[in-house]
Structure formats: structure tokens, C-alpha cells
Amino acid sequence: MVKLANNLLRLGDENAFTVLARAAELASQGRDIINLGIGQPDFPTPPHIVEAAVKALKDGHHGYTPAIGIAPLREAVAADIHRRLALEVNPDHVVVMPGGKPTMFFAILMFAEAGVEIIYPDPGFPIYRSVIDYSDATPVPLPIREENGFAFSADDLLALITPETRLIILNSPANPTGGVTPGEEIGKLVKALERWPDVAILSDEIYGQMTYDGLEHKSLLSYEGLRDRVILLDGWSKTYAMTGWRLGYGVWPQALVDHARRLAVNCHSCVNAAAQFAGIAALEGPQDCVARMVSAFDERRAFVAQRINRIAGIRCAVPKGAFYAFPNITGTQWDERSLASALLEEAGVATVAGTDFGGFGAGFIRISCANSMDNIASALDRIEAFLADHEPRRTG
Ligand SMILES: Cc1ncc(COP(=O)(O)O)c(C=O)c1O
Numbered sequence: 001m002v003k004l005a006n007n008l009l010r011l012g013d014e015n016a017f018t019v020l021a022r023a024a025e026l027a028s029q030g031r032d033i034i035n036l037g038i039g040q041p042d043f044p045t046p047p048h049i050v051e052a053a054v055k056a057l058k059d060g061h062h063g064y065t066p067a068i069g070i071a072p073l074r075e076a077v078a079a080d081i082h083r084r085l086a087l088e089v090n091p092d093h094v095v096v097m098p099g100g101k102p103t104m105f106f107a108i109l110m111f112a113e114a115g116v117e118i119i120y121p122d123p124g125f126p127i128y129r130s131v132i133d134y135s136d137a138t139p140v141p142l143p144i145r146e147e148n149g150f151a152f153s154a155d156d157l158l159a160l161i162t163p164e165t166r167l168i169i170l171n172s173p174a175n176p177t178g179g180v181t182p183g184e185e186i187g188k189l190v191k192a193l194e195r196w197p198d199v200a201i202l203s204d205e206i207y208g209q210m211t212y213d214g215l216e217h218k219s220l221l222s223y224e225g226l227r228d229r230v231i232l233l234d235g236w237s238k239t240y241a242m243t244g245w246r247l248g249y250g251v252w253p254q255a256l257v258d259h260a261r262r263l264a265v266n267c268h269s270c271v272n273a274a275a276q277f278a279g280i281a282a283l284e285g286p287q288d289c290v291a292r293m294v295s296a297f298d299e300r301r302a303f304v305a306q307r308i309n310r311i312a313g314i315r316c317a318v319p320k321g322a323f324y325a326f327p328n329i330t331g332t333q334w335d336e337r338s339l340a341s342a343l344l345e346e347a348g349v350a351t352v353a354g355t356d357f358g359g360f361g362a363g364f365i366r367i368s369c370a371n372s373m374d375n376i377a378s379a380l381d382r383i384e385a386f387l388a389d390h391e392p393r394r395t396g
Contacts, residue, residue, distance in 0.1 A: 011133065012129060034348060034350070069271060074249075143156060144174065242278070301324075303373065326365075335395060
């Protein structure tokens with residue numbers, strides 16, 4: 001009998017992928033399924049980006065690249081950050097990764113060991129908690145509250161910091177809630193963090209270009225005083241509809257960048273060369289494709305919030321960013337797991353249970369706006385009709 005490492009049993013999962021697989025299975029059996037479960041844009045990658053990858057392959061870019069990514073791509077990332085955020089970034093501090101996830105995996109592994117505490121948002125992207133659990137560190141959930149419009153609270157966070165805290169993970173605009181933390185709250189946190197100079201911050205800003213209602217995204221990288229301890233996580237998956245390309249990046253402080261490079265060499269050597277050329281085309285090409293997608297998400301999230309608030313027993317904060325809504329379903333008397341499962345199996349609507357994003361997600365489901373307006377409208381009609389026709393169930 002093979003004997004596995006104990007920590008492997010603690011490694012979690014991302015249930016949105018299980019929901020996706022089940023939705024596809026039901027659809028292949030002929031069921032009419034509307035997918036509001038998946039966290040990827042429903043748009044194809046813009047053609048000029050695809051063309052750049054095809055050209056790179058035709059031009060013979062078939063080999064390894066430097067582990068941290070080709071220089072023109074890292075320079076394009078630095079120029080893009082300058083264009084969007086008016087910040088200077090050294091291209092040598094940019095490490096290109098196969099997606100957004102490896103930056104979080106490596107950042108957590110860099111700091112985690114027994115006795116160390118890592119603070120992460122709950123509800124939040126499930127991989128934060130999963131990788132902290134996998135490491136020997138102690139996960140410390142930061143509650144993300146509906147009454148705050150799902151912004152994180154600096155006071156809540158500061159109350160959790162101890163001398164054992166080595167890393168804080170933040171995510172705004174946020175998955176799964178659509179919450180955006182206002183600049184003043186971030187400023188308050190940054191000021192207080194002066195008292196904790198040894199604590200690093202992983203700022204997951206992968207939805208940074210998706211904010212609504214005139215809200216501005218405030219990057220943690222814009223605070224000079226934090227530059228030696230903020231790791232910025234971003235990528236192409238959401239902004240350019242490139243989830244399947246596996247292309248992301250981290251901007252690392254000087255003292256950490258070579259550790260990130262070594263982890264990359266040990267893990268994946270480098271990112272697919274053609275995808276890197278596509279990444280340059282995305283950042284240097286026309287940006288109207290991004291504006292069009294963001295405007296579609298804007299329209300849909302406003303519609304979802306307004307429509308779902310008319311369903312008895314459900315209330316929903318208006319999402320301020322990303323492309324998710326996180327309705328509170330406690331008034332229906334269903335629990336979130338029973339409801340998400342019944343909606344998929346019986347009403348043909350895929351959603352994700354709030355507790356798939358942490359214990360503080362109890363009483364919520366996540367709805368992704370990555371589907372057409374028509375499909376979203378039909379799905380919400382189905383949810384309303386389903387709830388009206390069925391007694392609540394609770395699996396406890
Ligand atoms: C908050 C957040 N961070 C990171 C990622 C990972 O992105 P990628 O697919 O580029 O690894 C996701 C994907 O859903 C996400 O929602």
C-alpha cells in the first residue's frame with residue numbers, strides 16, 4: 001500500500017470545477033443547463049491576441065524561455081501597470097506564471113511553516129485556504145461581511161494580526177462576492193501596517209480592471225511604504241478572456257523575486273512561449289475589447305442584483321466589481337448546498353454554494369455573470385419558479 005504525505009489530505013479543491021463538470025455531464029445527457037457557476041468570461045479571446053500566438057508558433061518560438069518570462073513581455077507588463085496605475089515597476093521584478101494561481105501557491109509556500117499564521121479572506125477564492133492548509137501554516141480567516149458591501153474591513157483585519165502573522169492575502173475586486181474595498185479603507189490598513197513591518201501582503205488584483213459605478217480600483221502596489229513587502233498577483237485570464245491559455249504574473253519585491261524564479265524553475269521551467277507572445281499583443285494592442293467585456297459585465301451584474309432582489313427570500317448586495325453576485329438566500333430557508341445542488345439537478349441552473357468559498361459563505365450562493373443577458377434572465381426566472389414550487393431543504 002502506498003503511503004501518502006499527511007499534508008496531501010489537507011489539500012482542498014475548487015468546487016466550481018466540479019460544478020462545471022457536472023453541468024457539462026447533464027448537458028451531454030440532453031438537459032438544458034444554464035451555467036452561472038463558472039468564473040470565466042463567456043467571450044472568446046480577442047482575435048489579434050490569438051493571431052499573435054499563431055505567428056509566434058509559425059516564427060519558431062517552440063523552446064524554453066527564461067523562467068521569469070521573455071523580456072518584452074515583462075516590459076509590456078511594466079508599461080501596462082504604468083498606463084493603468086501610473087506606477088513604476090522594474091520589469092525584472094515581474095515573474096510570468098502559468099496563470100494567476102501559481103503566484104498565490106508560491107507566495108504561500110514562501111512564508112508558510114509550522115507556527116506561522118496566514119490571514120485570508122472568507123468567503124474568498126478557495127485556493128488560498130486550500131494551499132495554506134496544505135502547508136503547515138495556520139489559516140486565519142478574515143470575515144468578509146455583507147453589511148460592508150463585501151469590502152474587507154481594516155479593523156477586522158488588524159484585530160487578527162499577531163506576532164505569528166507572516167502573510168496577509170487580500171483580494172479586491174473580489175471573488176466570490178463582487179465586493180470592492182474603497183481606497184480609504186485600504187489607506188487605513190496600510191497606515192496601521194506600519195506597526196507590522198515584517199508582515200508581507202499578497203494582493204490578488206486579477207479583477208482590477210472590473211469595477212463599476214465609478215469606483216476606482218486602488219492597487220496595494222501604489223503605497224511606497226509597502227513596496228518592499230507587497231506581492232501583486234494579476235494576469236490575463238479574466239481581463240482578456242484567456243483562462244485556458246494559462247498566463248498570469250506576479251510583481252515581487254526585490255528581496256523575493258529570485259525565490260519566485262527558483263520556485264518557477266523547480267515547478268514549470270517557464271510559461272508556454274507562444275502564450276507569452278499572445279500576452280504582449282494583449283497588453284500592447286487595442287484595449288477596446290476589454291472595455292466591451294467590462295461594459296457587458298457591468299450591465300449584467302446590475303440586472304442580476306435588481307432581478308434577484310425581486311425573488312422572495314433572497315437579497316443581494318449590488319456587486320461593485322469582478323463579475324459575480326453573492327445573494328443571501330437565508331430568507332428562503334434553504335441552505336446554500338442544498339439549493340445550489342437542487343438548482344443544478346432540478347432547475348438546470350449551475351451556481352456555486354457560498355460555503356465552497358469558506359465558512360462565512362454560509363447562507364449565500366455565487367452567481368457568475370459570465371453568460372448572455374438572455375440566459376441570465378431565463379436562469380433567474382427558473383430560480384424564482386423553482387423556489388416558489390419547492391419546500392426548502394436543509395442537509396445540515
Ligand atoms: C480571485 C482570483 N484569483 C486568481 C484566480 C486564478 O486565475 P487563473 O485562472 O489565471 O489561475 C481566480 C480565478 O478564478 C480568481 O477568481
